[in-house]
Amino acid sequence: MNSQEEVIDFVINGHKDYLPHVSIDSVIFGYHHQQLKILLLKWIGHIGWGLPGGFIKRREPLTDAAYRILKERTRLSDLFLQQFHVFGDSPYRAQERSPAEFREKYGAVTSEDNWLFQRTLSIGYFALVDYSKVDITTDFFTNDFYWCDVNEVPFLLFDQNEVVEMALKMLRLAIYHQPIGYNLLPEKFTIPEIHSLYQTILGKELDQRNFSKKLLTLGLIKKLDERRSIGPHRSPYLYQFDKANYEEALKEGIVHTY
Amino acid sequence: MNSQEEVIDFVINGHKDYLPHVSIDSVIFGYHHQQLKILLLKWIGHIGWGLPGGFIKRREPLTDAAYRILKERTRLSDLFLQQFHVFGDSPYRAQERSPAEFREKYGAVTSEDNWLFQRTLSIGYFALVDYSKVDITTDFFTNDFYWCDVNEVPFLLFDQNEVVEMALKMLRLAIYHQPIGYNLLPEKFTIPEIHSLYQTILGKELDQRNFSKKLLTLGLIKKLDERRSIGPHRSPYLYQFDKANYEEALKEGIVHTY
DNA sequence: CCAAAAGTGTTGGGATTACACCCATGT
């Protein structure tokens, strides 16, 4: 969506293609160089930053919509994506918005009952990506983006600070129940790499010996007979996720602590 | 909603009061006499049983809507109610429904684009109630109800079997993270009572000694200096939830197994 | 006194934690 015409058409006719009253907000966690960040977009006409999101097509399965929205933004498919909450309580989510606002901001005339300004619930999804591999697309509505450290999130649009907080909480809960990392690490990775990933997500230190013991005991990863060369240091062994056990654990859940 | 007029008005004009495209489905778990059941309703015009549910008012916070729908049905407020998933993937949730169907079933004429027949996502909530204390209300759409054992759920409308399964899974997950029981037990209860509640929910046996030790260690309950007289048997001590710790655990979560 | 249900403690094994030194590698 890049030309002014497309945008006007989306505003005027979007309700024919998309469901009104429901949107998807994605908290895209990016991991790279031992930092956990989230993707924020500059929505034009608003001061401040907001989350990526979108609408669901009229006949599109919900999960497909979530993947599509993510893919349009990041060009990635096949990543860890999980629904975590529906937001519909904050004043921003219970009231209508003003079309007058839109007129001012985008210079377009809309009717009072335009679909975009009616009350909209938001379904929160979180995703995990390696942000160095992502090619972020902007469009007419969003002319800038940045990766923001999870510990330094600025004031966001609407109730989105609450969305981010909840996403982080659910991610940290999820990591105790599901294996995480498949989409954030190269296919073959070292213990220090996955160790540091988990530490970053949980925001706390994990004993290195105990950590690798645990992952191996759970059967989630297996040691390979190869090493990675990392410059002037001892070469770490490479590991791989044990696909069968990983899938099993994703489905059945794990009960443990790290 | 009991008269035919009210119903017709709801069908024709409901979209002025309620959000289209989104509904709430409630899985109401009822516990009594060591049995875990769910509330099913007979929706007229459909063969088979379905879940209670409803729509969200245009300006109503989502959580309020969930409580209102539950209260209209059970006359209970102040109970354990938790959002657990949004359903929008099954063919039933991705397609429109046919107004012709409605004409046949209810004898009312509706336009092709009536709000009730458009695609509707459903937000799943589960609740825990003591079903002996509940006074179920039926209405024009639902002329019968029954409490169905969770192990004997029949084929339900649309994708609702999936909803029930997920609810049960989430309830069993929740019981490991949050204290549960406040709304299902009298204010003062005995260890055998709460023990049996947990066994029923989890569908498995829990060692009595370890179980009470665990609850006391966690500080969730405290022993009172009273006993309950239960006929020709030894009188069990009464316990109470420790409100402060219970609330804390609800908010912060618990990591443990039983 | 009998039947039914409640109450109560200990132990062994497994898991978790805490902890520090040597090894490998490229420059």
Next chain:
DNA sequence: ACATGGGTGTAATCCCAACACTTTTGG
């Protein structure tokens, strides 16, 4: 040779699971 980061084992503790007999009560 050295600086940097990787790899490895053990001991103490805690937590969990398993287990059975005695007490209380009303009829």
